[in-house]
Amino acid sequence: MPTTLTREYRFFLRPDGDYTVKGNSWSGTASGMSVAPFLTLRATLTGPVDLVTGYLINIQEIDHALAELVQTVYAQRRPAAWTYVDMLQESHRLRESFGGAFQVVATELAVSPFLTFRLDFGEQEMLTISQEFEFSAAHRLDCPTMSAEENQRYFGKCNHPNGHGHNYVVAVTMQCRDAQFPLAEFEANVKRLVIDRFDHQHLNLDLPEFADLNPSVENIARVVWDLLRAEPFFADLQNVRVYETPKTWADYHDSSANTDLGGSKTRTTSS
Ligand SMILES: [Zn+2]
Numbered sequence: 001m002p003t004t005l006t007r008e009y010r011f012f013l014r015p016d017g018d019y020t021v022k023g024n025s026w027s028g029t030a031s032g033m034s035v036a037p038f039l040t041l042r043a044t045l046t047g048p049v050d051l052v053t054g055y056l057i058n059i060q061e062i063d064h065a066l067a068e069l070v071q072t073v074y075a076q077r078r079p080a081a082w083t084y085v086d087m088l089q090e091s092h093r094l095r096e097s098f099g100g101a102f103q104v105v106a107t108e109l110a111v112s113p114f115l116t117f118r119l120d121f122g123e124q125e126m127l128t129i130s131q132e133f134e135f136s137a138a139h140r141l142d143c144p145t146m147s148a149e150e151n152q153r154y155f156g157k158c159n160h161p162n163g164h165g166h167n168y169v170v171a172v173t174m175q176c177r178d179a180q181f182p183l184a185e186f187e188a189n190v191k192r193l194v195i196d197r198f199d200h201q202h203l204n205l206d207l208p209e210f211a212d213l214n215p216s217v218e219n220i221a222r223v224v225w226d227l228l229r230a231e232p233f234f235a236d237l238q239n240v241r242v243y244e245t246p247k248t249w250a251d252y253h254d255s256s257a258n259t260d261l262g263g264s265k266t267r268t269t270s271s
Contacts, residue, residue, distance in 0.1 A: 002046045002047075003046065003047075003049050003056055004044050004045065004046045004056075004105060005044070005045050005046075005056040005057060005062075006042055006043065006044040006045075007042065007043055007045075007059050007062040007063065007066070008040055008041075008042045009024050009040070009042070009043075009062075009063060009066035009067070009070070010024055010025055010026045010038070010039075010040055011024075011026075011038075011039055011041065011067075011070050012026060012036040012037060012038045012039065013036055013037050013039065013074065013079040013082075014079075015035070015036060015078065015079060024063050024066075026038050036079070037079055037111070039109060039110070039111060040108075040109070040110040041066055041070070041091065041107065041108070041109055041110075042108040042109075042110070043062055043065070043091070043104055043106075043107050044104070044105050044106040044107070044108075045057055045062065045102050045103065045104055045105065046102070046103050046105050047098075047101045047102035047103060048101055056102075057098065057102055061098065065094055065097035065098065066094070069090070069091060069093060069094060073090050073093065074087060074090070083179045083180070084109055084111050084117050085117060085127065085176060085178070085179040085180075085181060086179050087109060088107060088108075088109040088117045088118075088119050088127070089119065089127070089179070091107040091109070091119060092119070092121070092125075094107060095121065103121075104121060105120070105121055105122075106119060106120045106121060107119050107121075113132075114131060114132040115129070115130070115131050115132075116129070116130045116131075117129050117130075117176065118130065126175060127175065127176040127177075128173050128174060128175055128176055128238055129174050129176045129181055129183075129186075130171055130172065130173040131172055131183075131186070131187065131190075132169050132170065132171045133169070133170045133171075133172065133187075133190055133191070133194070133195050134167065134168065134169055134170070134195075135167075135168050135170070135194070135195050135198045135199035136165055136166070136167050136168070136199060136200060137165065137198050137199065137200065137201050137202070137203050138163040138164060138165045138201070138202040138203065138204075139158070139164075139166070139202070139203040139210075139215040140158070140159065140160065140161070140162075140163040140204050140215075141155040141158040141159055141214050141215070141216060142155065142159055142214070143214065163202055163204070166244050166245065168198070168217075168220070168242060168243065168244060169242070169243040169249075170190070170194060170195070170224055170240065170242050170243075171239075171240070171241040171242075172186075172190055172224075172228065172237070172239075173238040173239040173240075173241075174186065174234070174236050174237055174238060175236035175237075175238055176236075177236065185233065186233075189228075189231060189233050189234070190228065193227050193228055193231065194224050194227055194228070197227075203215040203220070209223045209227075210223070216250075217242050217243075217244035217248060217249065217250045218250040218252070220242045220244075220250070221240050221241065221242040221250040221251065221252035222240075222252045224242060224252075225237070225240040225252045225253065225254060228240065229254070237253075238253060239251055239252070239253045240252050240253065250266065251266045
């Protein structure tokens with residue numbers, strides 16, 4: 001797989017439209033002068049890695065291109081005249097900002113720590129929105145086909161007989177077909193279908209989905225996917241990620257929902 005490099009550029013949109021005094025930072029003049037959206041724009045590039053420097057590209061070049069986009073294109077309209085999707089779509093201009101050896105493969109606009117818009121420049125451009133939601137719940141991991149000792153050894157603390165809690169984070173990614181993505185409806189649907197049902201419950205005891213299914217983070221991701229995908233609103237669902245802890249999360253998407261390739265899941269953990 002070719003190497004990619006991602007650089008994050010931090011900026012704010014001042015209501016007075018003055019974009020001249022800027023660096024890659026949220027600190028500085030706007031903080032003390034006005035109320036302004038604090039935003040993050042990321043660019044992911046691919047290309048050859050230089051054998052001498054070890055660089056794919058100097059990040060100063062990426063900062064320069066991102067700053068130019070902010071200071072020229074984003075400055076053309078007042079903040080209230082933009083949608084976030086409009087802003088991100090303008091980032092396609094970055095594809096002409098670098099030499100032929102480098103390709104911009106994706107850009108992201110993070111508008112809060114929990115809400116990100118992403119544009120992938122593949123054979124077909126794809127715009128997605130990812131939002132994180134939170135719930136707290138108890139569970140117990142235990143397999144009836146294993147002995148008590150085996151369960152304890154395999155699942156460790158998550159086998160505690162009386163259960164225990166986690167603060168889960170659910171990141172839902174949807175394809176975004178136009179600039180007027182119905183964010184409020186999206187949030188309300190995830191809240192109704194998942195968060196309100198899971199929050200402050202004992203997953204094994206209170207949710208029928210886990211009556212005979214171990215509520216591992218992998219299975220929770222799949223159950224959340226199934227709950228969302230059953231609603232017509234989520235026809236463009238792309239991925240569900242569930243964090244059991246900041247160190248462990250699972251991704252699930254069932255590509256057979258649109259094609260016949262079967263489901264896909266990954267588990268990421270570190271200790
Ligand atoms: Zn646990």
